[in-house]
Amino acid sequence: MLGEVNKMNEFSAGIGLRTQHFPHIENRGRIRVDWFEAISENFIDTRGRPFRILEKLRQDFPIALHGVSLNIASSDNLDFQYLEKLKSLYQIIDPFVVSDHMCWTGFNAHQSHDLLPFPRTKEFLQYICEKIEKLQEFMGREFAFENLSAYFDFEEAEFTEAQFINEICERTGSKMLLDINNVFVNAKNFSTDPMEYFRQIDFKHVVQLHIASYSDKGQYLYDTHSGGIYPDLIEIFKKIAPNLKSPKVLMEWDQDIPGLPEVENEVFKLKSLWERL
């Protein structure tokens, strides 16, 4: 079993495992990152080639499992059938972090296949905390929740997202997956200061980071994960770096995905920055 992902106060670099990278992995191409993140839903219903590759990869690398269908902020109850499958995947892969998003994806068993925001009220905070407690008890481990990129919000919100996630972590013992790109995109779209978000976050809850890129659609920024890291985000990373201890940073690239070495290069930009700081 692989132990600690990285030593104290070292930067550890990860990339998202995508099918485009399978040939590189199968052909034993050189891999420079320290770990991979895999999307849980791509592996829970198959024991075919993708699963075999993940299992093989696990022999050499730590794996984080990241979900998109937990639907924690939905008015629906937890889907225990789905959780059972997740649980057996966790037993095989033994991920060092398991995460999903602080959002809802469907209601009344009907899926949007998108990550949707909800009103961050006291009432909802209580509701989600109870659900997370049930979840963590059933799964026998803590979850990390990722902040969202969202294109609408609710008038009745009583907390900022940072405050809301802090509160959830305090109450339930869950953790945060901090997506820098999502913070930036939301701040630009809703005309707020991205640094204010980072001032509000309690970094002790952050167990993993995401970095990615967005697309400028003119009227708004869209979280597309379609390219390398923009300088704005590198600047932000520089500013928040003093708050990070042993950061586990993952480069997300989901559209126009290049070869594995090119994705690695992006996260290494932050790594070399970290080492110089």
Next chain:
Amino acid sequence: MKLRQKEILDFITGRSQKLPEGLVFPSKLKSPLASLEIYQKAYRATFFEVLGANFESVWKLMGDDDFLKLCDSFREKHLSKSYNVDDLGLEFPEFIVNSKWHQEIPYLADLASLDRAVFLQFRRAQVEHKSSKISPQSKDLDLRTQQNAFIWLESGFNIFQLWSDLSDDKGFEEIKSLDQGVLVYKANNLLKVMPFNESEMYLVKALLSGLRLSEAVGLCVEVELDLSHLQETLHKLQGIPGLYLVEV
């Protein structure tokens, strides 16, 4: 909150035109409608992407515009109930049978079934897939099949019209001159079509029906089929995913 979530979801998925109230939106977007349209577009794109990835042959055959129309009409009638986005297409072939496109292209649903079979075989495989190793020299061999990774196209429609626009293709004349028998399958993300002559088709069908190699050959001999190229035929079968010979 239940009502709120229902309203938002219905709006995004196009089931309701009633714009949810009390939303805050990016100032440059000017209206909540513009915000929700981002999600509407993404929902539409999800159907196109997932169906395109899992029904690649149907997409290639129809072309972008018609395939998008087909996806749109499927989306309008289909609620996604699964946490797994890939499940979106599980009812796609049946949907096609009852659509206007089926009237225009009678083998479209067959092709969609093939795509679905390939999806189930590869992306949803519950066991490790074994590649075919055929050695016609071995005597005690048995042909085994794994699920339906391939199908015979047996629609009344003349399948060769599929390639009518490829008439400059060298293989076309040869295929056209054959009696019948086309095995369609997917390998390494390519749709492959393998024509068989009458004897070969008879043999392969016998094998697929569960007969052992010796029994199938015996049957062909009985009906006086020409099996002088048996070794070649077996060689042709090599590499078809889900079809492999095992020693018994």
